[in-house]
Amino acid sequence: MVDVACWRGGRLLFEGLSLRVAPGEGLWVRGPNGMGKSSLLRIAAGLLQPLGGTVSCSACALADEALALDRELPLRRALGLWAALDGSRHVPAALGALGLAALAEVPVRLLSTGQARRARLARVLASGSPLWLLDEPLNGLDEASVAAVAAMISAHRAAGGGVLVASHLEVPGGAWRTLELAA
Amino acid sequence: MIGLLVAREVRRALGASAWLPVAFFLLVATVVPFAVGPDARLLARIGGGALWIAALTAALMPIERLVEPDRADGVLDQLAVRRIPEEVVALAKIVGHWLTFGPLLLLAALPGAALLGLDGPLLGRTLLTLTIGTPALAALAVAVASLTAGLRGASALGGLLLLPLAVPLLIFGASAAGGEGGALKLEAATALFLLAGAPFAAGAALRALRT
Numbered sequence: 001m002v003d004v005a006c007w008r009g010g011r012l013l014f015e016g017l018s019l020r021v022a023p024g025e026g027l028w029v030r031g032p033n034g035m036g037k038s039s040l041l042r043i044a045a046g047l048l049q050p051l052g053g054t055v056s057c058s059a060c061a062l063a064d065e066a067l068a069l070d071r072e073l074p075l076r077r078a079l080g081l082w083a084a085l086d087g088s089r090h091v092p093a094a095l096g097a098l099g100l101a102a103l104a105e106v107p108v109r110l111l112s113t114g115q116a117r118r119a120r121l122a123r124v125l126a127s128g129s130p131l132w133l134l135d136e137p138l139n140g141l142d143e144a145s146v147a148a149v150a151a152m153i154s155a156h157r158a159a160g161g162g163v164l165v166a167s168h169l170e171v172p173g174g175a176w177r178t179l180e181l182a183a
Numbered sequence: 184m185i186g187l188l189v190a191r192e193v194r195r196a197l198g199a200s201a202w203l204p205v206a207f208f209l210l211v212a213t214v215v216p217f218a219v220g221p222d223a224r225l226l227a228r229i230g231g232g233a234l235w236i237a238a239l240t241a242a243l244m245p246i247e248r249l250v251e252p253d254r255a256d257g258v259l260d261q262l263a264v265r266r267i268p269e270e271v272v273a274l275a276k277i278v279g280h281w282l283t284f285g286p287l288l289l290l291a292a293l294p295g296a297a298l299l300g301l302d303g304p305l306l307g308r309t310l311l312t313l314t315i316g317t318p319a320l321a322a323l324a325v326a327v328a329s330l331t332a333g334l335r336g337a338s339a340l341g342g343l344l345l346l347p348l349a350v351p352l353l354i355f356g357a358s359a360a361g362g363e364g365g366a367l368k369l370e371a372a373t374a375l376f377l378l379a380g381a382p383f384a385a386g387a388a389l390r391a392l393r394t
Contacts, residue, residue: 047393072195
């Protein structure tokens with residue numbers, strides 16, 4: 001991502017921003033609300049056109065606010081749809097890694113808030129993508145789940161995957177390069 | 184990939200309310216004799232057109248659930264992250280929507296035709312025109328659903344957008360059902376045009392939803 005500027009809602013959020021996430025690396029984007037952390041992730045994912053600059057991105061997986069799992073399906077099959085589109089077979093492993101194995105046959109609409117938050121991370125883990133874009137991955141998680149997320153991120157980075165995370169909380173899972181977005 | 188998306192659309196439609204447009208279709212077909220009276224000759228004459236109006240109004244019903252839930256739940260974003268072209272997503276939605284809309288509607292046209300007292304040849308012609316017309320109606324519904332997703336009053340707006348666009352199809356479809364010679368070809372041409380254009384219109388609308 002080189003020299004990227006972002007214009008949202010009638011104002012300039014940031015400009016001249018360059019960043020690169022190398023394999024095995026973690027980059028933590030921090031800053032107060034409304035500074036464009038989520039927009040930065042959406043630009044990196046290719047969902048949003050930047051006002052200026054260029055973005056090139058390997059295959060990536062995004063966990064944003066939206067759950068994006070079919071609510072009437074059991075969790076395993078809802079995740080399986082995305083895994084099938086990604087051509088990956090990591091759903092059982094992802095369910096296990098986030099402590100969701102016991103909920104595999106529970107319909108998505110019955111999951112609690114915290115379980116749904118873990119489910120959206122399981123969707124990223126199951127994708128097998130080299131680059132993860134995580135928007136506030138720790139919101140609404142209990143301590144055990146935070147530990148699970150830490151383990152999941154360290155394992156991904158140890159395997160040569162990159163992580164770009166936007167969070168106002170301290171993110172575990174190894175050493176992070178930080179990028180501060182401020183006014 | 185497109186097979187997965189089509190299967191998902193079919194599953195969601197069957198799980199939601201695929202029977203609702205069909206029930207609506209039959210309801211309209213039932214109401215017509217009450218409105219114009221029990222004159223069998225008159226009913227047979229307007230029957231094909233009445234079934235077409237019923238099909239058109241039935242096509243309006245599912246507009247709300249075709250695109251908006253996927254937008255609100257981030258499914259469209261996830262598909263875009265996977266670099267699946269919006270046109271492919273739209274095409275999958277059209278195919279999936281037709282599979283749960285067209286055949287059921289054609290089946291319902293049988294009791295509908297009985298209610299209006301259509302005879303055999305007329306029923307055959309009406310079924311033929313509906314077979315040609317329903318894919319275009321499904322395509323229009325998906326395009327309009329993409330255009331109105333996320334707007335307030337989306338369903339009313341969807342109706343206002345869809346009905347004028349479907350008028351050529353209605354004209355040629357109903358007159359072909361009534362036995363007009365060249366109308367069938369014109370209906371097929373109109374349906375083909377709508378079917379070919381809709382994925383691109385819907386795809387552009389889906390892209391515009393993200394910004």
